[in-house]
Amino acid sequence: MTPVTVIALAIATVIPLAVLLFIRSRNLYQTGSFSFALGSFAWGMIVFAFISFLNRSLIGAGILETLFVVQFFAPIMEELLKGALFIYLSRKINFTYFVDGAIYGFTAGIGFAVVENYQYILGYTDAALSIAIGRVISTNLIHASGTALVGIAFGLARFHKGAKRWGYILGGYAIAMALHVIFNNLVTRVSSGLLLLYAAAVGLFATVVIYRLIKSGLKQARAWIEEKLGAADRVTTSESKMVGRIQDAKELLAPLVELFGEQQAAKIQRFLLIQARLGIHRKNLDKFQDPAMIKETQEEMAKLREEMDGIRRDVGTYSMMTLRGIFPPDEGPLWGALEGTIASRMQEPRPAGGGLWGALGAATTRPPAAPNDPAEPSGE
Template sequence: MHQGVAAVCKLPPLRFHLQFKVAQCSAIRYDFLMLIYIALGIAFVVPLLFLFLVRKFDLFATGRYAVNVVTLIWGVIAYLLAVQVNSTAIELGWATRSQVIRVIAPIAEELLKSLILIYLVQRADFNYIVDGAIYGFGAGIGFAIIENYEYVMGHQEIALTIAVARVFSTNLVHATGSGLIGTVLAYRRGDRSWVGWLFLLFGYAFSMSFHMGFNTMVNAGGFLIVAIAFGAVGVGLIWYAIRRGLKTQKEWVGEKLTEADRATKSETKALTKIEDLPREILAPVEKQFGSDKAKLVQKMMLRQAEMGIKRKLLDSTPNEGKRREIELLIEDIKKDVKTMRDQIGPYCMMLVRQVYLEQDIKIWDAIGARIAQSSTGQVGGGLWDRTGERIKSSKAQEEQP
């Protein structure tokens, strides 16, 4: 495309052709620039959209947007540092360009991206695997965005193709690597035994190997569909890690969130079924009291869940200073929950509790109905009827000569 533009612009400036040729050059140049702008837009917006979608998996909403912005910025910094490391390795003759792409770059880049995660996972406001996966994904996306810019501007003649190919492959590989490392760092925080260390080492090794495999395949001229498949597998791994983390968090909430935190059993039960919260709890509240109250109820219940998660984290935090920080956060959450309860009001809270109590009553009513349906009239239902019949049958057989 560059050659085409240059050829047109170098035509002899004949007077009667001048106006037409200038217009033609301008039109071609305008189209060329538009393609680059579109490519840059794709390279910037689509990765952020992926991060936004991954955040949707965080049903307890423990991951903070502000922290994700920090991880994005760190991803950019990690890229700039990685460029220096990779360039130095080639300039000093430590490795060839091919070796850097296939081995050194994946190791250096995953280590650099994870530095922010090592810091975040030590903080009292960090929760568990879900936070680690989302923050790690953010660091990878930040790294990928600035790398996209370099590739698009360095290959302007195929800028659009580069942008589309990268956002669905390389970008997701970067996000997967740091997301998995964030996951294992979070797991290690909760398990300080040798198993936790082993899990951490495996996570780093797997992320680097996954990255190496992708780079080797691309460097060898692999098909684009294979590169995209790598990205899809990466997203699947992050999704699985978050789902496992959510399952554990629900167990923690059910175990640690008690009436001492002014959380009734029905509220705790609702939070252990967080997927049903919009349909089972918020919909009736919105219908009866409006959307503002429903949003406030949701916010209150999510804060309750975070309180239960942090109480569980106290069990795996031996450092007294860190324990005190977590305890202070729990106290702040309790104050927030109390304030929100007052804003919600007693009548709305009664509805919230009644919804789940009614569900329990319906379940037991259904069980009772099934028992009564199978019964022949004896109190206790069909189970006892059948037991009595078997005893009678056994006695009759014994009495036979």
């Protein structure tokens, strides 16, 4: 194996994984499961092995022509089988909301793409470097984005039954397949010197769409947390405010790092992430129609509350008071009303020297009245 081939293999591995890590890092609430992510990556690799065998068999037997397989059969079957992962995952509690579906799908697509990269690089070693660079900025992104779209569709479908559920699933599959078919037809039909630019543009566009959808999901999750997180889960107002600013956790927890150290601050960050997940799960309870999913969600919430209470005891009262001091709770209704009344009264115009001492001062400084001054009694 030549040094160029080794470099090409490294590019075909490191860059897709770096993109995957970036996408995973967008999930600010750290929902989902790392073991499920690893399983998704492995599933993508397994699907590649099966599809590769199937394509060779069909072409070798003369059942399908190579060009038809590349342009239509392969992209449709690849998206169908990669997305089949969600038949299992969407029923699991670690599939919290559609952002998890996007990340699991993106991971499965990268798993597929990395192994496919190896096949092309090792099959065409004379052009190994150009193949590696071209694929990581185009084809790899299509594989990842297509399966992410299917994951998002399953994430939305899990709150529904019947026609609406199937509408989401089939719609997600249709978009993913269409994207992949269009891309494969582009790279096999266009012979312009700008082909790589076109392919990269499509791949980057698809990735940006997934990124924007993830941001939309995070915004929705934040609204759910603000709506649902509270006393029912033993969460204070101050803690709820901190959870709402979890994207600024590093900045907000900086005082705690200085006071208590990084290890203690890490526990507090975990504490806040658990609260975020509780808020999302509580909203899911309102939306689920499947009794089994409702029961599993309630059980998961009980575990999270137990873990949260354990961390609260572990970090101690002083640490928790410091945390709550970052966002002091709102004043109670009585003091809030009193404060408002005082403020409004202070803005009202008042005569100089008002009040008791002002009245006494006015009485002592008033000039003597004239004999028939009606302001004073005549004494008659």
